[in-house]
Amino acid sequence: MTDLPGIVVTGASGRMGQMLIRTVLDSPRARLVGVVERAGHDWVGQDVGVAMGGAPVDLHVTDDALEAFSRAQAVIDFTAPAATVEFAGIAAQARAVHVIGTTGLSEDDLAAIAAAARHAVVVRAGNMSLGVNLLVQLTKKVAAALDEDFDIEVIEAHHRHKVDAPSGTALMLGQAAADGRGVSLDAVSDRARDGMTGARKRGDIGFHAIRGGDIVGEHDVLFAAEGERIVLRHVATDRAVFARGALKAALWGQDKKPGEYDMVDVLGL
Numbered sequence: 663m664t665d666l667p668g669i670v671v672t673g674a675s676g677r678m679g680q681m682l683i684r685t686v687l688d689s690p691r692a693r694l695v696g697v698v699e700r701a702g703h704d705w706v707g708q709d710v711g712v713a714m715g716g717a718p719v720d721l722h723v724t725d726d727a728l729e730a731f732s733r734a735q736a737v738i739d740f741t742a743p744a745a746t747v748e749f750a751g752i753a754a755q756a757r758a759v760h761v762i763g764t765t766g767l768s769e770d771d772l773a774a775i776a777a778a779a780r781h782a783v784v785v786r787a788g789n790m791s792l793g794v795n796l797l798v799q800l801t802k803k804v805a806a807a808l809d810e811d812f813d814i815e816v817i818e819a820h821h822r823h824k825v826d827a828p829s830g831t832a833l834m835l836g837q838a839a840a841d842g843r844g845v846s847l848d849a850v851s852d853r854a855r856d857g858m859t860g861a862r863k864r865g866d867i868g869f870h871a872i873r874g875g876d877i878v879g880e881h882d883v884l885f886a887a888e889g890e891r892i893v894l895r896h897v898a899t900d901r902a903v904f905a906r907g908a909l910k911a912a913l914w915g916q917d918k919k920p921g922e923y924d925m926v927d928v929l930g931l
């Protein structure tokens with residue numbers, strides 16, 4: 663039992679944090695050795711089982727990431743960009759696999775994570791579900807097969823609390839479409855249409871973000887031409903799909919060399 667990889671979950675009280683804690687506690691392949699929340703949060707110091715509204719699990723929420731990570735083989739982190747950058751440095755110091763689900767990371771954030779990945783395994787993906795990572799591969803193939811007579815638009819929908827747009831998943835899908843076409847996403851990305859925009863530019867990849875209610879995550883990649891269109895769609899109805907993927911990544915990373923990996927590597931797609 664004690665040989666099972668020890669996992670720390672950060673952002674314990676969050677939507678994903680709670681889902682991850684349940685997933686690790688229920689897993690026969692890993693043990694939960696720490697749960698981290700931001701300093702000042704009222705969960706800090708509480709038994710996490712009780713804080714989540716259930717029975718005690720004899721594990722208390724801490725704001726001391728350094729101490730928690732030092733006892734872990736992997737850290738699963740779905741928090742916020744500033745926290746994730748800080749955790750990347752601490753996980754690298756502890757030589758723990760850092761599984762990053764956090765989205766909305768800037769170029770500077772990504773550079774800091776790349777620096778940490780020189781010393782430890784980092785697995786990062788804007789979406790950890792099997793379905794979306796398959797959709798990424800399909801998007802690349804369809805984009806490669808079609809020419810610019812097909813306009814590509816990525817449409818995503820999420821719950822009202824989401825703070826970043828386009829979603830990490832939408833950016834993965836847009837990147838896959840651009841890769842399939844052999845173009846730079848930065849050069850063709852069209853993210854904001856409002857007012858007298860002029861006609862659509864041939865070759866652009868458009869992004870649209872819907873926010874409302876409790877939508878878990880929905881993504882369409884639309885290929886629209888004269889007389890026909892193709893829609894590739896993924897609908898997540900349960901955050902468990904992201905948590906299962908993240909735990910798989912944490913276990914997969916145990917015997918890998920330091921470096922940056924994604925879910926395509928983990929799933930062997």
Ligand SMILES: NC(=O)c1ccc[n+]([C@@H]2O[C@H](COP(=O)([O-])OP(=O)(O)OC[C@H]3O[C@@H](n4cnc5c(N)ncnc54)[C@H](O)[C@@H]3O)[C@@H](O)[C@H]2O)c1
Nearest residue numbers: 673676677678699700740741745763764765788789790904
């Ligand atoms: N990659 C994926 O598959 C995937 C899936 C779902 C969500 N996400 C991303 O995960 C992130 C979190 O999503 P959520 O819906 O759970 O958000 P949330 O707001 O419910 O949870 C974030 C948690 O992180 C905590 N936090 C913030 N700063 C912290 C710090 N310094 N130390 C410790 N904890 C800290 C917050 O207190 C909060 O509990 C977002 O970026 C979201 O886009 C990714």
Ligand SMILES: O=C(O)C1=N[C@H](C(=O)O)CCC1
Nearest residue numbers: 765788789824829830831879
């Ligand atoms: O709920 C969120 O926030 C989600 N974020 C990821 C994204 O930005 O794509 C994955 C889906 C859910």
